[in-house]
Amino acid sequence: MTISSVDTFGTAVNCIDGRAQHPVSEWVRLHGNVKYVDVVTTPGADGILSQFKTDRARYTRDEVILSVRRHQSAIVAVAGHFDCLANPCKFEIRKDQIRAAAERVKNWDLGVRVVGLYVNEWGSVDVICDTDEDYPQIRSWL
Numbered sequence: 001m002t003i004s005s006v007d008t009f010g011t012a013v014n015c016i017d018g019r020a021q022h023p024v025s026e027w028v029r030l031h032g033n034v035k036y037v038d039v040v041t042t043p044g045a046d047g048i049l050s051q052f053k054t055d056r057a058r059y060t061r062d063e064v065i066l067s068v069r070r071h072q073s074a075i076v077a078v079a080g081h082f083d084c085l086a087n088p089c090k091f092e093i094r095k096d097q098i099r100a101a102a103e104r105v106k107n108w109d110l111g112v113r114v115v116g117l118y119v120n121e122w123g124s125v126d127v128i129c130d131t132d133e134d135y136p137q138i139r140s141w142l
């Protein structure tokens with residue numbers, strides 16, 4: 001392994017949608033206090049992980065585990081976003097999917113903080129859930 005002690009990592013599971021990449025990575029860098037963010041992308045990642053019925057879901061899990069184990073990632077974010085082509089659904093359903101996907105990652109017992117994020121129509125991040133804090137309601141980060 002060739003990472004130095006100053007290279008800290010987080011992991012994001014995100015859709016392939018270009019609009020979702022920057023907000024999620026920046027949120028993880030800032031709030032996870034890490035220098036780099038490994039990104040595992042799959043179309044409609046929130047739906048894929050919450051249902052966990054496909055090979056794609058299993059590949060996603062394997063890639064997250066690789067990132068956490070080899071880069072000692074401290075945080076895993078699972079993200080969904082507004083206007084997702086691969087996983088079109090109403091916000092209330094998406095919110096449940098993001099929560100379920102984050103819960104699934106938590107159950108992998110990686111020993112990391114797990115957050116569920118939503119990139120809203122304004123391109124900012126709403127925190128749906130966070131194992132480090134119990135938010136009484138969704139908080140937005142502009």
Ligand SMILES: [Zn+2]
Binds near residue numbers: 083
């Ligand atoms: Zn999408």
